[in-house]
Amino acid sequence: MDIRNLGRSGLRVSAVGLGCNNFGQRTDLETSRKVIHKAIDLGITLFDTADIYAGMGGSETVLGEVLGDRRKDIVLATKYAKPMSTDGTKQGASRRYIFNAVEASLKRLKTDYIDLYQQHEFDDRTPIEETLRALDDLVRQGKVRYIGHSNFPAWRIAEAEFTARQMGVTPFVSSQDEYSLVVRGIEKDLLPAAQQYNLGLLPFFPLANGLLTGKYKPGTEPPADSRFAKAPALRERSATPRNEAIAVKLDTFARERGHTLLELAFSWLAARPQVSSVIAGATRVEQIEQNVKAASWKLSAEEMAEIDGITL
Structure with a gap:
Protein backbone atom coordinates (compact mmCIF):
# COMPACT_ATOMS: atom_id res chain seq x y z
CA MET A 1 0.00 0.00 0.00
CA ASP A 2 1.32 3.43 -0.96
CA ILE A 3 1.60 5.76 2.05
CA ARG A 4 1.42 9.52 1.55
CA ASN A 5 1.55 12.72 3.55
CA LEU A 6 -1.78 14.40 4.10
CA GLY A 7 -1.14 17.67 2.29
CA ARG A 8 1.55 19.79 3.94
CA SER A 9 1.18 17.99 7.27
CA GLY A 10 3.35 15.20 8.62
CA LEU A 11 0.33 12.91 8.96
CA ARG A 12 0.82 9.80 6.83
CA VAL A 13 -2.17 8.03 5.32
CA SER A 14 -2.77 5.09 2.99
CA ALA A 15 -3.48 5.93 -0.66
CA VAL A 16 -6.75 4.02 -0.34
CA GLY A 17 -8.91 4.91 2.65
CA LEU A 18 -11.98 3.23 4.08
CA GLY A 19 -15.24 5.17 4.10
CA CYS A 20 -17.18 4.02 7.15
CA ASN A 21 -20.70 5.25 6.36
CA ASN A 22 -21.95 1.68 5.84
CA PHE A 23 -21.12 0.52 9.36
CA GLY A 24 -24.20 0.28 11.55
CA GLN A 25 -26.42 0.87 8.55
CA ARG A 26 -25.83 -1.36 5.53
CA THR A 27 -23.60 -3.77 7.43
CA ASP A 28 -24.23 -5.31 10.84
CA LEU A 29 -21.67 -5.42 13.63
CA GLU A 30 -20.06 -8.73 12.69
CA THR A 31 -19.82 -7.92 8.99
CA SER A 32 -18.38 -4.52 9.87
CA ARG A 33 -15.85 -6.23 12.13
CA LYS A 34 -14.63 -8.44 9.27
CA VAL A 35 -14.36 -5.49 6.87
CA ILE A 36 -12.51 -3.31 9.39
CA HIS A 37 -9.94 -5.95 10.31
CA LYS A 38 -9.39 -6.98 6.70
CA ALA A 39 -8.78 -3.33 5.78
CA ILE A 40 -6.12 -3.00 8.47
CA ASP A 41 -4.56 -6.31 7.49
CA LEU A 42 -4.24 -5.11 3.88
CA GLY A 43 -2.52 -1.85 4.84
CA ILE A 44 -5.41 0.63 4.89
CA THR A 45 -4.72 3.15 7.65
CA LEU A 46 -7.18 5.98 6.99
CA PHE A 47 -10.66 5.29 8.37
CA ASP A 48 -13.14 8.05 7.58
CA THR A 49 -16.45 8.40 9.41
CA ALA A 50 -18.77 11.18 10.65
CA ASP A 51 -21.06 11.74 13.58
CA ILE A 52 -24.14 11.69 11.34
CA TYR A 53 -23.34 8.38 9.63
CA ALA A 54 -25.71 5.47 10.28
CA GLY A 55 -28.47 7.24 12.12
CA MET A 56 -26.67 9.80 14.22
CA GLY A 57 -23.59 8.16 15.65
CA GLY A 58 -24.09 4.59 14.48
CA SER A 59 -20.89 4.34 12.45
CA GLU A 60 -18.73 5.84 15.19
CA THR A 61 -20.28 3.44 17.70
CA VAL A 62 -19.39 0.42 15.55
CA LEU A 63 -15.80 1.60 15.16
CA GLY A 64 -15.57 2.10 18.90
CA GLU A 65 -16.80 -1.44 19.49
CA VAL A 66 -14.54 -3.09 16.91
CA LEU A 67 -11.17 -1.32 16.88
CA GLY A 68 -9.93 -2.15 20.37
CA ASP A 69 -6.13 -2.39 20.45
CA ARG A 70 -5.98 -1.76 16.70
CA ARG A 71 -7.03 1.85 17.23
CA LYS A 72 -3.34 2.75 17.47
CA ASP A 73 -2.70 1.26 14.01
CA ILE A 74 -4.99 3.60 12.08
CA PRO A 83 -27.44 18.29 11.89
CA MET A 84 -27.44 15.83 14.77
CA SER A 85 -30.93 16.84 15.86
CA THR A 86 -34.17 17.80 14.12
CA ASP A 87 -34.59 21.09 15.96
CA GLY A 88 -31.38 22.69 14.67
CA THR A 89 -29.69 22.92 18.06
CA LYS A 90 -27.01 20.32 17.36
CA GLN A 91 -25.17 21.42 14.23
CA GLY A 92 -22.75 23.97 12.87
CA ALA A 93 -19.28 25.13 13.84
CA SER A 94 -19.74 27.36 16.86
CA ARG A 95 -17.34 27.00 19.77
CA ARG A 96 -20.09 25.62 21.99
CA TYR A 97 -21.22 23.03 19.49
CA ILE A 98 -17.74 21.89 18.47
CA PHE A 99 -16.79 21.26 22.10
CA ASN A 100 -19.97 19.22 22.64
CA ALA A 101 -19.65 17.35 19.34
CA VAL A 102 -16.06 16.27 19.88
CA GLU A 103 -16.82 14.86 23.32
CA ALA A 104 -19.75 12.88 21.93
CA SER A 105 -17.60 11.49 19.10
CA LEU A 106 -14.77 10.56 21.45
CA LYS A 107 -17.21 8.69 23.66
CA ARG A 108 -18.76 6.75 20.77
CA LEU A 109 -15.35 5.97 19.25
CA LYS A 110 -13.97 4.89 22.63
CA THR A 111 -10.79 6.87 22.15
CA ASP A 112 -9.21 9.91 23.77
CA TYR A 113 -8.10 11.57 20.53
CA ILE A 114 -9.17 12.01 16.92
CA ASP A 115 -6.44 12.05 14.28
CA LEU A 116 -8.32 14.18 11.74
CA TYR A 117 -11.35 16.23 12.78
CA GLN A 118 -13.20 17.57 9.75
CA GLN A 119 -15.87 20.22 9.37
CA HIS A 120 -18.51 18.48 7.26
CA GLU A 121 -19.88 21.66 5.70
CA PHE A 122 -19.35 25.38 5.99
CA ASP A 123 -21.35 27.18 8.68
CA ASP A 124 -22.20 30.67 7.43
CA ARG A 125 -23.76 31.59 10.78
CA THR A 126 -20.49 31.28 12.70
CA PRO A 127 -17.42 33.48 12.12
CA ILE A 128 -14.52 31.41 10.85
CA GLU A 129 -12.37 33.03 13.55
CA GLU A 130 -14.55 31.41 16.24
CA THR A 131 -14.38 28.01 14.57
CA LEU A 132 -10.63 28.05 14.08
CA ARG A 133 -9.94 29.19 17.64
CA ALA A 134 -12.10 26.37 19.02
CA LEU A 135 -10.38 23.79 16.84
CA ASP A 136 -6.95 25.14 17.81
CA ASP A 137 -7.88 24.71 21.46
CA LEU A 138 -8.82 21.08 20.81
CA VAL A 139 -5.45 20.51 19.16
CA ARG A 140 -3.64 22.09 22.12
CA GLN A 141 -5.66 19.91 24.50
CA GLY A 142 -4.61 16.78 22.59
CA LYS A 143 -8.15 15.73 21.73
CA VAL A 144 -7.57 16.42 18.04
CA ARG A 145 -4.32 15.99 16.11
CA TYR A 146 -5.15 17.64 12.75
CA ILE A 147 -8.14 19.45 11.26
CA GLY A 148 -9.73 19.35 7.83
CA HIS A 149 -12.86 20.40 6.02
CA SER A 150 -15.34 18.97 3.54
CA ASN A 151 -17.66 20.55 0.98
CA PHE A 152 -16.18 24.05 1.39
CA PRO A 153 -16.33 26.33 -1.67
CA ALA A 154 -12.91 27.44 -2.89
CA TRP A 155 -13.23 31.00 -1.61
CA ARG A 156 -14.06 29.73 1.87
CA ILE A 157 -10.93 27.59 1.76
CA ALA A 158 -8.88 30.71 1.00
CA GLU A 159 -10.65 32.67 3.73
CA ALA A 160 -9.94 29.96 6.31
CA GLU A 161 -6.28 29.78 5.30
CA PHE A 162 -5.80 33.54 5.50
CA THR A 163 -7.61 33.74 8.84
CA ALA A 164 -5.55 30.93 10.39
CA ARG A 165 -2.34 32.67 9.33
CA GLN A 166 -3.49 36.01 10.74
CA MET A 167 -4.54 34.44 14.04
CA GLY A 168 -1.54 32.14 14.34
CA VAL A 169 -3.75 29.09 14.92
CA THR A 170 -3.85 25.54 13.58
CA PRO A 171 -4.78 25.56 9.88
CA PHE A 172 -6.83 23.04 7.95
CA VAL A 173 -4.62 20.42 6.26
CA SER A 174 -7.17 18.53 4.15
CA SER A 175 -10.22 18.94 1.98
CA GLN A 176 -12.71 16.12 1.41
CA ASP A 177 -14.85 16.55 -1.70
CA GLU A 178 -16.66 14.59 -4.39
CA TYR A 179 -14.31 13.75 -7.24
CA SER A 180 -14.36 11.02 -9.85
CA LEU A 181 -13.88 10.37 -13.55
CA VAL A 182 -17.42 11.62 -14.20
CA VAL A 183 -17.53 14.39 -11.57
CA ARG A 184 -14.61 16.75 -12.16
CA GLY A 185 -16.15 20.08 -11.17
CA ILE A 186 -13.67 20.72 -8.37
CA GLU A 187 -10.91 21.14 -10.95
CA LYS A 188 -12.21 24.62 -11.81
CA ASP A 189 -11.67 26.35 -8.46
CA LEU A 190 -11.34 23.98 -5.52
CA LEU A 191 -8.44 21.88 -6.74
CA PRO A 192 -6.34 24.97 -7.55
CA ALA A 193 -7.06 26.24 -4.04
CA ALA A 194 -5.96 22.91 -2.58
CA GLN A 195 -2.76 23.14 -4.61
CA GLN A 196 -2.12 26.73 -3.56
CA TYR A 197 -2.38 25.88 0.14
CA ASN A 198 -1.07 22.31 -0.18
CA LEU A 199 -4.15 20.67 1.26
CA GLY A 200 -4.46 16.90 1.10
CA LEU A 201 -7.42 16.07 -1.13
CA LEU A 202 -9.62 13.18 0.02
CA PRO A 203 -12.02 12.31 -2.80
CA PHE A 204 -15.31 10.68 -1.86
CA PHE A 205 -17.71 8.85 -4.22
CA PRO A 206 -14.70 7.76 -6.33
CA LEU A 207 -16.90 5.22 -8.10
CA ALA A 208 -19.80 7.65 -8.67
CA ASN A 209 -22.07 5.65 -6.36
CA GLY A 210 -21.21 2.46 -8.23
CA LEU A 211 -21.42 3.63 -11.82
CA LEU A 212 -17.67 3.12 -12.27
CA THR A 213 -17.58 -0.43 -10.90
CA GLY A 214 -18.41 -1.90 -14.31
CA LYS A 215 -21.42 -3.81 -13.01
CA TYR A 216 -24.02 -1.55 -14.66
CA LYS A 217 -24.84 -1.54 -18.37
CA PRO A 218 -26.75 1.29 -20.09
CA GLY A 219 -30.29 0.35 -21.04
CA THR A 220 -30.48 -2.58 -18.62
CA GLU A 221 -31.88 -2.88 -15.11
CA PRO A 222 -29.29 -2.95 -12.32
CA PRO A 223 -28.73 -6.22 -10.41
CA ALA A 224 -31.37 -6.71 -7.72
CA ASP A 225 -28.83 -6.60 -4.87
CA SER A 226 -26.98 -3.56 -6.20
CA ARG A 227 -26.91 -0.06 -4.77
CA PHE A 228 -28.68 1.40 -7.79
CA ALA A 229 -31.54 -1.10 -7.42
CA LYS A 230 -31.94 -0.36 -3.71
CA ALA A 231 -31.50 3.41 -4.02
CA PRO A 232 -33.12 4.72 -7.24
CA ALA A 233 -32.27 8.31 -6.28
CA LEU A 234 -28.55 7.48 -6.45
CA ARG A 235 -29.03 5.89 -9.84
CA GLU A 236 -30.83 8.97 -11.12
CA ARG A 237 -28.09 11.22 -9.76
CA SER A 238 -25.10 9.30 -11.09
CA ALA A 239 -26.27 7.28 -14.09
CA THR A 240 -27.14 10.19 -16.35
CA PRO A 241 -26.94 9.61 -20.12
CA ARG A 242 -23.70 11.63 -20.18
CA ASN A 243 -22.11 9.67 -17.36
CA GLU A 244 -23.19 6.32 -18.75
CA ALA A 245 -21.69 7.15 -22.13
CA ILE A 246 -18.40 8.14 -20.48
CA ALA A 247 -18.38 4.98 -18.36
CA VAL A 248 -18.77 2.80 -21.46
CA LYS A 249 -15.79 4.48 -23.16
CA LEU A 250 -13.69 4.25 -20.00
CA ASP A 251 -14.54 0.59 -19.60
CA THR A 252 -13.29 -0.07 -23.13
CA PHE A 253 -10.15 1.98 -22.44
CA ALA A 254 -9.37 -0.08 -19.33
CA ARG A 255 -10.10 -3.48 -20.88
CA GLU A 256 -7.87 -2.75 -23.86
CA ARG A 257 -5.03 -2.39 -21.35
CA GLY A 258 -5.85 -5.46 -19.30
CA HIS A 259 -7.54 -3.61 -16.43
CA THR A 260 -11.04 -3.10 -15.08
CA LEU A 261 -13.08 0.07 -14.91
CA LEU A 262 -12.84 -0.02 -11.12
CA GLU A 263 -9.03 -0.14 -11.33
CA LEU A 264 -9.07 2.81 -13.67
CA ALA A 265 -11.31 4.84 -11.35
CA PHE A 266 -9.03 4.35 -8.34
CA SER A 267 -5.71 4.64 -10.16
CA TRP A 268 -6.71 7.82 -11.98
CA LEU A 269 -7.68 9.53 -8.73
CA ALA A 270 -4.52 8.33 -7.01
CA ALA A 271 -2.51 10.02 -9.78
CA ARG A 272 -4.32 13.37 -9.56
CA PRO A 273 -2.70 16.44 -7.95
CA GLN A 274 -3.05 16.79 -4.17
CA VAL A 275 -4.85 13.47 -3.69
CA SER A 276 -3.62 11.91 -0.45
CA SER A 277 -6.13 9.09 -0.09
CA VAL A 278 -9.13 7.85 -2.07
CA ILE A 279 -12.08 7.29 0.27
CA ALA A 280 -14.27 4.31 -0.64
CA GLY A 281 -16.78 2.35 1.38
CA ALA A 282 -17.16 -1.42 1.51
CA THR A 283 -19.86 -3.79 2.68
CA ARG A 284 -17.92 -7.00 2.05
CA VAL A 285 -14.35 -8.21 2.59
CA GLU A 286 -14.07 -8.86 -1.14
CA GLN A 287 -14.66 -5.19 -1.88
CA ILE A 288 -11.80 -4.20 0.41
CA GLU A 289 -9.48 -6.54 -1.47
CA GLN A 290 -10.63 -5.11 -4.82
CA ASN A 291 -10.18 -1.51 -3.66
CA VAL A 292 -6.64 -2.08 -2.39
CA LYS A 293 -5.62 -3.78 -5.61
CA ALA A 294 -7.37 -1.17 -7.78
CA ALA A 295 -5.02 1.72 -7.02
CA SER A 296 -1.87 -0.04 -8.26
CA TRP A 297 -2.14 0.83 -11.99
CA LYS A 298 0.49 3.48 -12.80
CA LEU A 299 -1.03 5.48 -15.64
CA SER A 300 1.30 7.12 -18.16
CA ALA A 301 1.10 10.78 -19.19
CA GLU A 302 -0.30 9.67 -22.55
CA GLU A 303 -2.98 7.57 -20.87
CA MET A 304 -3.94 10.46 -18.58
CA ALA A 305 -4.30 12.72 -21.61
CA GLU A 306 -6.47 10.17 -23.37
CA ILE A 307 -8.69 9.91 -20.31
CA ASP A 308 -9.09 13.70 -20.35
CA GLY A 309 -10.27 13.42 -23.95
CA ILE A 310 -12.96 10.99 -22.87
CA THR A 311 -14.16 12.67 -19.70
CA LEU A 312 -13.84 16.42 -20.33
Missing part, protein backbone atom coordinates in the same frame (compact mmCIF):
# COMPACT_ATOMS: atom_id res chain seq x y z
CA VAL A 75 -5.59 7.25 11.30
CA LEU A 76 -9.10 7.85 12.60
CA ALA A 77 -10.99 10.67 10.91
CA THR A 78 -14.45 11.89 11.77
CA LYS A 79 -16.60 14.96 11.11
CA TYR A 80 -18.92 17.43 12.78
CA ALA A 81 -21.24 20.29 11.70
CA LYS A 82 -24.13 18.54 9.95
